[in-house]
Amino acid sequence: MALSKLDNLYREIILDHSSHPHNHGELADANTNIEANNPTCGDVIKLTLNVDGDVVKAIKFDGHGCSISTASASMMTDLMVGKSKDEAYALIDDFLEVVKGGEGKIEDGLGDAEILSGVAKFPARIKCATLAWKALEQALFTEKDVEINHQPHSADDFGDE
Numbered sequence: 001m002a003l004s005k006l007d008n009l010y011r012e013i014i015l016d017h018s019s020h021p022h023n024h025g026e027l028a029d030a031n032t033n034i035e036a037n038n039p040t041c042g043d044v045i046k047l048t049l050n051v052d053g054d055v056v057k058a059i060k061f062d063g064h065g066c067s068i069s070t071a072s073a074s075m076m077t078d079l080m081v082g083k084s085k086d087e088a089y090a091l092i093d094d095f096l097e098v099v100k101g102g103e104g105k106i107e108d109g110l111g112d113a114e115i116l117s118g119v120a121k122f123p124a125r126i127k128c129a130t131l132a133w134k135a136l137e138q139a140l141f142t143e144k145d146v147e148i149n150h151q152p153h154s155a156d157d158f159g160d161e
């Protein structure tokens with residue numbers, strides 16, 4: 001079956017982010033970092049962040065993973081620079097809902113990350129797409145300079161991913 005033009009565009013964006021990830025590497029001046037892995041497929045990610053008060057000033061990721069995991073991390077880091085923790089949590093919540101097949105609530109959208117909504121059709125790939133987002137959520141939740149007004153998601157929120 002032939003892919004539609006839209007499917008081809010989505011595939012190209014994912015492959016571009018996977019082959020040429022944005023914000024890849026480690027921040028030299030990071031004040032927050034976290035490592036996470038997806039034992040199901042072997043994806044490993046390390047996020048390094050510079051959080052100033054309530055704002056994500058810079059974020060990078062390193063590690064290895066499948067194209068969905070790498071592309072998702074690239075897209076997520078593009079979206080989070082300059083966001084407050086509350087904005088970041090709202091975007092994370094929205095993304096996690098979208099990849100489960102739900103509708104997004106953020107008016108400005110999720111940028112390129114919206115195209116990952118297609119993983120909802122492939123439950124085994126949901127963990128790949130959400131690894132970086134859940135890692136960021138945990139990093140922001142445990143970062144100790146700001147009062148926490150958010151409870152992080154657990155793997156149980158997504159059933160048998």
